[in-house]
Amino acid sequence: MMERGYLVSGRYEILDTLGEGGMANVYLAEDTILHRQVAVKVLRMDLQHDQATIRRFQREAKATSELSHPNIVGVYDVGTDNGMQYIVMEYVAGDNLKTFIDQHYPLPLPEVIEMMTQVLSAVQLAHSQGIIHRDLKPQNILVTASGQVKIADFGIAVALNDKSVTQTNSLLGSVHYISPEQARGGMATPQSDIYALGIILYELLMGKVPFSGDSAVTIALKHFHDEIPSLRQFNHQIPQALENVVLRATAKDPEQRYQSAAAMAADLQTSLDPERANEPRFVPVVADSNLAETKVLSDLPNEVRESELASPDQAATATNTEPDPVAPNVKRRLPKWSWWLIGGAGAVILIVALVLLLGKKDVTVPDLSGMSVNEAKLTLQDKNLKIGQTDYEHSNQVAKDLVIRSDPSVKTSVKSGSTVNLVLSSGAKTYTIGDYRDQDYDTVKSKLQRAGFTVKRKNKNSETVAAGQIISQSVKAKKKVVPKQTTITLTVSQGPALVSLRDLSMYTKQEAQEYAENVGLKVTFGTSEYSADFASGTVMSQNPAAGTSVASGSTITLVLSKGAEPASSSSAADSSSENQQTEETTTFDKTITIEPATASNDSESASGSSTTAGSTFLIYIGDAKNSLSTVYKKIENVTATQKLTLSFEVKDDNSATYRIVRDGVDYANETIKP
Structure with a gap:
């Protein structure tokens, strides 16, 4: 037994005992050079002086150290410390x-x-x-x-x-x-x-x-x-x-x-x-x-062998065996006919031997699948068979250079000494990836799937690559891969990004330009017009209309208001005087039904029914007291149909106007009278 703290070969410090066996003791140790925990296996003291055992121990330990595999405990070192043979191995906690x-x-x-x-x-x-x-x-x-x-x-x-x-x-x-x-x-x-x-x-x-x-x-x-x-x-x-x-x-x-x-x-x-x-x-x-x-x-x-394996008959045979009473130097005389008999028997034996030597018995072809060529050769030699021709073919299941099948096939009966052809694996079939950029996605996907690839699609907007064509690929061109083991992701263009135009009514020129810049649009301004409904310098109309989806980079045209058209002072005074004498005020109500927007097909539920999201309504009124350029009322998060009553006030027989915008898109617009 090794004590804690003992340094094996001045390097491996014993920390604890992991196990004691009939052949070796195993200790947990610290590698003081590489600063890692290792397991040190030491031959038992009663085996340390057997030179044959020591030689085998060292030879096998060195051979094992050449086995590099994730499921084999690694061997780091082999040595002797004060006559004690040891192996330093990977420490596996568990x-x-x-x-x-x-x-x-x-x-x-x-x-x-x-x-x-x-x-x-x-x-x-x-x-x-x-x-x-x-x-x-x-x-x-x-x-x-x-x-x-x-x-x-x-x-x-x-x-x-x-x-x-x-x-x-x-x-x-x-x-x-x-x-x-x-x-x-x-x-x-x-x-x-x-x-x-x-x-x-x-x-x-x-x-x-x-x-x-x-x-x-x-x-x-x-x-x-x-x-x-x-x-x-x-x-x-x-x-x-x-x-x-x-x-x-x-x-x-x-x-x-x-x-x-x-x-x-x-x-x-x-x-x-x-x-x-x-x-x-x-x-x-x-x-x-x-x-x-x-x-x-x-x-x-x-x-144990003597008491449990030897039968009584065997024991008796072993203990009662007596030497041949006839001395080896005493010659026995045989009658002449005996020599004829012996000669005839010898001839028969010779004929039988020739038959056995010349005749070839049937043997069964063993299962060689998964073997290396050397393993297959040794297995065939045991059956008195030999390797014939070797061919290669691709295989996704059998590793390279191992046997896929034999010809004749396994369990086939053949004559002793026959040759067996082998089909070896050249590994999984590889496929050279092409450059699929700017190619049609559906065409490339079909081609790759036929080759055995798993193809995934990733969508992305692009102003330079046409919709439906490939922008990039996850596996580089000219790389050789195994299709069954590879997933390739293709990034596909959806064309330029679409922008749903906002209602820019009553935006100032600067606000409209900032909006267009933020969403990637260009803006031009048409000839300004007079409008009593929109403040001077604000947007009074746009083309395309609000709610229209346009591609990034598109141009929208805006018309700014110059305000109300000015009138002459005399006519204004006469009109004012006349209005003061004849104007009468009338009030009346209008009940309107508003409904939230219905979700698009892309948002439909699994059952197929469409769902609604909360909508925002802006109400504009133009009458004797209100201007269409100012929001009269704002209603948010409308998720169900509801009634809305609007009150109007007009003078004489003038009409009133109301405008309703739902989620930035015109919903209703009507001119009414009492």
């Missing part, structure tokens, strides 16, 4: 997957698939570089707070394999995930890791491992004798396609498992698709008789 399952089970199926996809991606990288984990289990998979998973302990199980026979408790932790071939004492292969991944997927779905028992041997025997318990029998929510991933990954025969982690990931990612809802249950082919042989578990303590 629980291991075993604890995560215990605390969060049951997990949503999409989350299970996402976590397993991350694990499979990491294992695929390791396998592609010739590294087999050999001890995959939830305890060796860490889960961060964000849900990212990271595999730890790459290579440690390999380095300590020979010593594990003395670590019974360590084996008990791994035997739940051990493949049948490993349980028999066979060598671990990538398919051994695939088997462990299938057990881990089972545990994610069920919250427990498929096999349990009182001893490591009991559990190991179940791995190569018992079928994996049905997932759907206990949880009907699990689709058959998802259960099939578990069944195929845990097939007893390694050849019937996925041939790569990438192939397993590809199958897993579509297991929830509706198209696979009626998929039949995966049923492995009956295992070869060679698979039924049971060898002694090499990773079990001697006393």
Whole structure:
């Protein structure tokens, strides 16, 4: 054990103990140079003096340090401190997957698939570089707070394999995930890791491992004798396609498992698709008789092996074996007919041998999908097959340089020694983006969608680009992209911005010019005219009329009032005198109905009915007491139809005028008499 504060190699300060195992102890430490927290794994003291173990430990640790993947715990440093072998790794704050399952089970199926996809991606990288984990289990998979998973302990199980026979408790932790071939004492292969991944997927779905028992041997025997318990029998929510991933990954025969982690990931990612809802249950082919042989578990303590694996017959054979009583130098004489018999038997054996040598038996083409060329070559060699022609084609699902399919296809029966052609992925098909500026949006959109792009539109006003044509694009021209993975946004011109003209009546010349400048319009002034209704110097008319929508940059024409037309003094005096003698005043009322503006079609509700917004009404009255140039009354936020009564006062038989403006647009204008 290392004490807190101890500096490993003068650099890594021990802060705390993270865990103690049968093979190594792990500590939380501070890298005093880079000022970051790291995990330091140190071989147990009782293993520090075994040179073979040390060499394997260093070799595997260095190989693991070359695995750069977001789902693999990074290895920063490998070294020795006072004879202690250590590895400095990335510190991952969080629980291991075993604890995560215990605390969060049951997990949503999409989350299970996402976590397993991350694990499979990491294992695929390791396998592609010739590294087999050999001890995959939830305890060796860490889960961060964000849900990212990271595999730890790459290579440690390999380095300590020979010593594990003395670590019974360590084996008990791994035997739940051990493949049948490993349980028999066979060598671990990538398919051994695939088997462990299938057990881990089972545990994610069920919250427990498929096999349990009182001893490591009991559990190991179940791995190569018992079928994996049905997932759907206990949880009907699990689709058959998802259960099939578990069944195929845990097939007893390694050849019937996925041939790569990438192939397993590809199958897993579509297991929830509706198209696979009626998929039949995966049923492995009956295992070869060679698979039924049971060898002694090499990773079990001697006393366990002897007591639990050796049968009484084997024990008797081992203890009662006696040497051949006939000395090796004593010659036996055989009758002559025996030599004829031996010669005939030899001829028969020779003929059989020739038949076996010359005849080619049928073999089944393995599943090579997702493999690299080297992996496919080794897999075919195991079947006494060889690689023939290799061709490339684009694929959105299979990574570049990995096998898409074989010819003959998987499970096809061929003669031993035959060649198998491979179709490799050249990666996803790329598309060179063009320069779509000033082109018609609908035409470009149709072209891009046919190529597989997702196209989005963004509207923008422009005075230089015609309406409906493209102003800009989110992906630069000449860039090569994968259509299925790319969304391109096209900014489309709506033409110049439209301005709804305000009612400029009674604006001064300066006010009208300021308004026009603010909204991007040009203004000209026509010949001023006399008007008793508008004060001198104010706008009395405009063209286009108020409420008209015009493009930015358009010109409007305004006419200013010169005020009331002057009259001669004598006639004015006579008229005044006459009016004083004859004028009579009359008052009367007029009731008018006003309604708010109805919203445009763009503002219609989802039900299709139109909605109203509050309207503002300006009331102008021209009579003996009021001028049309002055607002008589202002009514705001009118949302419903209402009655409005106006009072007028006229002299003699003169008429009165009223004008109503709603939201800047003339609503009513009428001249009336009593």
